[in-house]
Amino acid sequence: MNCQRARDVFPELLDSRTAATALLEARTHLANCPDCQREFATLSQTAAALDAMPTPHPSPRLRQNFYAMLEEEKHSAASVRVVAAREERARRASLWRWVLSPLVACALLLLGFLLGKRAVPAASSMAPGDDTTKRELVALREQMAQQTAQLNKMTQLVGYSILQQQQNPANERLQDVLLAAKAETPSEKVIDDLIQALTLDPSANVRLRAIEALYAHVERDVVRAGVIAALPREQNPLVQLELIDFVATAQDHNATPVLEKIAADEATNVTVRDAAKLALAQL
Amino acid sequence: MIAALDEIHVHSRPSLVNRSRAPTSVDSATEQRPDHALMLAVRDGELDALGELFERHHGPLFGFLFKLTANRPAAEDIAQTVFQRMLKYRHTYRDDGSFTAWMYHLARRCASDHFRKANAAPHATDPVDLHEHADDAPHAAHTATTRDDHALLRTALARLDHDDREVLLLARFQELSFAEISGILECSVGAAKVRAHRALAELRAIYFRLSKQAASSE
Numbered sequence: 001m002n003c004q005r006a007r008d009v010f011p012e013l014l015d016s017r018t019a020a021t022a023l024l025e026a027r028t029h030l031a032n033c034p035d036c037q038r039e040f041a042t043l044s045q046t047a048a049a050l051d052a053m054p055t056p057h058p059s060p061r062l063r064q065n066f067y068a069m070l071e072e073e074k075h076s077a078a079s080v081r082v083v084a085a086r087e088e089r090a091r092r093a094s095l096w097r098w099v100l101s102p103l104v105a106c107a108l109l110l111l112g113f114l115l116g117k118r119a120v121p122a123a124s125s126m127a128p129g130d131d132t133t134k135r136e137l138v139a140l141r142e143q144m145a146q147q148t149a150q151l152n153k154m155t156q157l158v159g160y161s162i163l164q165q166q167q168n169p170a171n172e173r174l175q176d177v178l179l180a181a182k183a184e185t186p187s188e189k190v191i192d193d194l195i196q197a198l199t200l201d202p203s204a205n206v207r208l209r210a211i212e213a214l215y216a217h218v219e220r221d222v223v224r225a226g227v228i229a230a231l232p233r234e235q236n237p238l239v240q241l242e243l244i245d246f247v248a249t250a251q252d253h254n255a256t257p258v259l260e261k262i263a264a265d266e267a268t269n270v271t272v273r274d275a276a277k278l279a280l281a282q283l
Numbered sequence: 284m285i286a287a288l289d290e291i292h293v294h295s296r297p298s299l300v301n302r303s304r305a306p307t308s309v310d311s312a313t314e315q316r317p318d319h320a321l322m323l324a325v326r327d328g329e330l331d332a333l334g335e336l337f338e339r340h341h342g343p344l345f346g347f348l349f350k351l352t353a354n355r356p357a358a359e360d361i362a363q364t365v366f367q368r369m370l371k372y373r374h375t376y377r378d379d380g381s382f383t384a385w386m387y388h389l390a391r392r393c394a395s396d397h398f399r400k401a402n403a404a405p406h407a408t409d410p411v412d413l414h415e416h417a418d419d420a421p422h423a424a425h426t427a428t429t430r431d432d433h434a435l436l437r438t439a440l441a442r443l444d445h446d447d448r449e450v451l452l453l454a455r456f457q458e459l460s461f462a463e464i465s466g467i468l469e470c471s472v473g474a475a476k477v478r479a480h481r482a483l484a485e486l487r488a489i490y491f492r493l494s495k496q497a498a499s500s501e
Contacts, residue, residue: 042491045487046486046490049436051456055346058345058359062362066341066363067334069363069366069367073370074331082327086327086329
């Protein structure tokens with residue numbers, strides 16, 4: 001390989017992602033050619049200096065402007081329409097699930113029953129005293145009993161989830177939240193449910209209980225992020241006050257842009273605005 | 284023979300692994316969704332997902348634009364415009380797209396618009412900028428900058444042709460493949476590689492020339 005052809009491979013050799021797989025011939029040439037070594041060394045030195053060049057951090061203004069723009073876009077007419085369409089699709093999908101899930105459960109039960117029917121005659125026709133076959137039959141029955149129990153459990157879970165989404169009255173949802181609050185070391189799922197209740201539940205009472213329950217887990221990032229996400233969406237002044245109190249207690253600086261917006265929004269309740277200003281001062 | 288080659292240090296690119304900040308939205312706090320999935324969600328109306336993308340990418344994007352423009356306020360304005368256009372043109376994001384490549388494609392367009400507007404507006408010549416012109420006599424301000432290696436390289440980068448600077452920064456810093464860079468620059472993969480290499484060679488020439496000037500003036 002001559003110098004020119006070897007130098008054509010320099011881009012690959014200078015890139016850490018491709019250096020190892022670059023042509024062996026070029027690497028061999030480079031190892032033996034002082035001119036190419038000088039050329040490569042100066043290029044490598046320049047690339048290293050470029051890589052080491054420090055970059056300043058953007059000012060906080062960039063983040064503030066971005067989130068202000070995002071909020072504005074979320075409230076624009078086009079975005080609201082898209083969100084409404086998405087919610088409508090989700091509602092329809094949920095309805096389908098509500099109709100289909102009992103049917104699927106019935107089909108599975110029927111299938112289990114038919115399989116059972118086929119297994120029982122085979123068992124009755126066996127020779128008496130055959131211990132191995134008896135044990136197999138007992139094991140098969142136990143397996144079927146377990147599957148049936150599992151199926152019932154699944155059906156209950158599906159039903160519970162659907163009821164929770166669509167039919168549970170507010171006081172039942174409230175009970176769920178209170179139950180979740182009692183858990184000393186709640187799972188991620190329970191925390192998620194509480195955040196979901198805080199963000200999406202139509203009842204202000206449920207949302208208030210959810211925020212109270214979440215106080216115990218203020219040290220978790222996901223909880224603080226959930227509360228900050230719920231704050232700009234909240235319209236009820238009582239819940240807004242609770243949320244502001246929460247972020248002030250949490251001392252989470254990520255809440256600053258949201259609080260600033262609430263404090264500046266003249267349409268917001270005066271008490272809420274004052275609370276936001278106080279929280280900003282605390283942060 | 285190959286062992287001798289290993290002695291020539293091949294400098295790896297700066298890692299951008301830590302560029303992702305802690306997730307701020309509820310969804311992503313529980314599971315880290317890939318950029319592409321987040322952008323598809325934004326396209327489908329889940330605008331909050333753009334917050335997550337902003338947190339992941341605004342640092343490297345600003346870094347790219349700062350090196351490209353050598354102007355902090357301009358870099359911030361362009362970065363802001365890039366995210367604004369992501370929102371505005373979110374419906375154009377493709378199912379088979381790469382988010383990073385799309386973002387730098389937008390960044391390139393926004394930077395080009397910025398330079399066009401800046402050039403169209405009448406402005407007084409700042410004496411500080413005069414060292415950017417070819418001049419064999421070392422300028423006092425220039426001599427001062429070359430005392431520092433980073434400042435020297437920044438000066439060399441600023442003297443590089445805009446297109447060369449752009450391809451070099453994309454190739455060196457943004458963890459983009461040459462296939463993606465060629466898509467951003469609308470050229471073939473081979474052409475992108477050649478352009479990036481020529482730009483590095485040109486930067487080297489300017490950098491070493493400036494180094495010599497600095498050494499002789501001290």
